[in-house]
Amino acid sequence: xxxxxxPALVATVVSAALVxxxxxxxxxxxxxxxxxxxxxxSVAGSGDSSGATDRAKPDGRGGRYKVPTGAYFNNPRGSxxxxxxxxxxxxxxxxxxxxxxxxxxxxxxxxxxxxxxxxIAARNRGVHVQLLLNDHQDTRAMKxxxxxxxxxxxxxxxxxxxHSGCRTDNRKRLLHTKFYTFTKAGGSKYALFFxxxxxxxxxxxxQWNDLYLMDGDKELFAQYVAxxxxxxKDYETMQPAFPDFCGIPQGAVCDDAVDTGTTVTxxxxxxxxxxxxxxxxxxxxxxxxxxxxxxxxTKLAVNMHTIRGRRGNYLADAYRRKFAEGxxxxxxxxxxxxxxxxxxxxxxPRGRMPLRSTAFDYHPENNDNVKNNPxxxxxxxxxxxxxxxxxxxxxxxxxxPNANLVFTGSSNWGALGAVNDEILVNVIGKKVAxxxxxxxxxMWRPGNSRNAYTTTYTNFRGGYVTPxxxxxxxxxxxxxxxxx
Numbered sequence: 001x002x003x004x005x006x007p008a009l010v011a012t013v014v015s016a017a018l019v020x021x022x023x024x025x026x027x028x029x030x031x032x033x034x035x036x037x038x039x040x041x042s043v044a045g046s047g048d049s050s051g052a053t054d055r056a057k058p059d060g061r062g063g064r065y066k067v068p069t070g071a072y073f074n075n076p077r078g079s080x081x082x083x084x085x086x087x088x089x090x091x092x093x094x095x096x097x098x099x100x101x102x103x104x105x106x107x108x109x110x111x112x113x114x115x116x117x118x119x120i121a122a123r124n125r126g127v128h129v130q131l132l133l134n135d136h137q138d139t140r141a142m143k144x145x146x147x148x149x150x151x152x153x154x155x156x157x158x159x160x161x162x163h164s165g166c167r168t169d170n171r172k173r174l175l176h177t178k179f180y181t182f183t184k185a186g187g188s189k190y191a192l193f194f195x196x197x198x199x200x201x202x203x204x205x206x207q208w209n210d211l212y213l214m215d216g217d218k219e220l221f222a223q224y225v226a227x228x229x230x231x232x233k234d235y236e237t238m239q240p241a242f243p244d245f246c247g248i249p250q251g252a253v254c255d256d257a258v259d260t261g262t263t264v265t266x267x268x269x270x271x272x273x274x275x276x277x278x279x280x281x282x283x284x285x286x287x288x289x290x291x292x293x294x295x296x297x298t299k300l301a302v303n304m305h306t307i308r309g310r311r312g313n314y315l316a317d318a319y320r321r322k323f324a325e326g327x328x329x330x331x332x333x334x335x336x337x338x339x340x341x342x343x344x345x346x347x348x349p350r351g352r353m354p355l356r357s358t359a360f361d362y363h364p365e366n367n368d369n370v371k372n373n374p375x376x377x378x379x380x381x382x383x384x385x386x387x388x389x390x391x392x393x394x395x396x397x398x399x400x401p402n403a404n405l406v407f408t409g410s411s412n413w414g415a416l417g418a419v420n421d422e423i424l425v426n427v428i429g430k431k432v433a434x435x436x437x438x439x440x441x442x443m444w445r446p447g448n449s450r451n452a453y454t455t456t457y458t459n460f461r462g463g464y465v466t467p468x469x470x471x472x473x474x475x476x477x478x479x480x481x482x483x484x
Contacts, residue, residue, distance in 0.1 A: 046075040046082050047442025048435065065096035065186025067215040071406075071435040074197070074209050076384055077448065083204040086197045086211045087112060093193070094118045096186035099126030104181045104228050106132045106421075108174065108410075109198040116141035120148050128156045132231055134175040135161040153232040165421045166231035167239040168267045175231070176420040178410045181224055190221035194425050195408055196305070196388045207387035208358065208443060210408060210436070212427055220247035220261045227265060231421060238419070241268045256405070256426045257283065257398035266411060266422035272314045276424060280407060281318050285396035286327035298395025300329040301440040303358075303388045306412040307344070308337030315413045316343035324348035327395070332356045332440070332449055334385040337414075345453065356449040358386035386443060389413075392436045404433035
């Protein structure tokens with residue numbers, strides 16, 4: 001399918017217009033692996049401390065549904081209830097959307113038949129449905145929606161695959177953003193969901209993910225709609241970055257220290273001098289002396305799917321410096337570049353930073369290219385890995401010694417995380433920081449992660465890869481790896 005490309009100037013006009021017009025119970029963790037066998041999960045729950053339940057109000061009919069604001073996390077090692085926790089929230093919102101409302105979804109991957117059916121049912125009752133997806137796959141779920149919605153982005157209903165990303169260039173970039181908007185779902189207006197989760201079986205079966213749900217912010221919602229509308233133009237050349245947006249800022253411009261929902265969009269050409277992650281880390285003060293003279297350490301936690309390459313190296317150095325400065329800083333990764341791991345593990349005057357890996361390969365026999373893989377194909381199977389991309393801050397940020405905030409979204413700490421279609425979003429508050437830190441602590445447990453300092457290339461090698469192998473993973477697609 002093809003679409004007429006729009007000149008690069010349009011993105012600048014849209015961006016300028018945007019600025020002008022938008023003033024189960026948890027048990028102990030542990031999974032045993034047997035030679036030639038698979039891990040048997042013994043973990044329930046997902047590290048979600050919200051206290052909210054998604055068992056009640058299954059579809060919100062009759063206006064009973066209200067967006068259950070807060071963070072949701074799935075657990076691929078738990079029951080199917082835990083695995084599908086994020087998908088169930090999306091389904092509830094879709095089923096609660098009534099005639100005349102509009103659903104917009106931008107995702108990297110989509111193969112879930114139950115969601116496709118729910119979207120078709122929504123369209124049949126008069127809801128307008130629009131999806132933007134990456135062009136690396138064409139699943140049965142996508143074909144079902146295409147037969148009902150068509151692919152014309154100028155119509156009110158469509159499913160469309162951007163070519164090498166939407167606002168990027170045509171050099172194998174990606175639409176990697178993940179966000180959902182609902183103009184009205186049950187009793188909630190302007191619902192906005194964002195996080196790390198794609199709508200795939202892979203996301204449920206093999207990945208840890210997060211999704212944050214909010215509603216009621218009309219201005220922030222409108223800015224996400226403006227981003228979506230620009231993305232659907234599917235440019236051939238890389239577009240100027242949108243200005244950071246946050247709805248209506250408390251000051252003259254958006255400030256992630258005080259404006260929740262502050263969003264940084266990509267693609268952007270980045271280096272150490274202008275990287276938004278460096279800007280965030282530079283605002284963190286690690287040691288604060290309280291009124292009674294006590295030294296209080298800021299708590300930091302990063303759960304990152306992929307950190308690699310030149311960008312990964314300088315971000316690893318910047319985060320490790322926060323540990324050296326006295327922060328209680330921990331870092332967990334799914335995949336790490338061969339050279340980047342050396343940056344993460346380098347000694348500091350305080351010792352080495354606490355580091356764990358969430359990548360598990362319970363089928364190492366598949367790595368034996370001589371005995372079990374005679375066709376010499378690279379084993380790309382990971383049984384479990386974190387797909388999350390979040391940073392939690394509890395402590396001194398931008399001069400506030402009692403700050404609590406989270407940065408989440410779709411962007412990994414590597415080169416592609418800067419040049420793909422991506423978002424980085426903050427959420428401020430004790431509750432959300434507690435939710436994400438609880439999830440991080442859950443992921444930190446043995447069984448959900450492992451000591452990264454004892455990881456070797458051949459032992460659970462999914463967490464430790466050479467540049468050549470990681471390049472092969474990024475170019476591959478399969479049942480448990482989708483370059484995501």
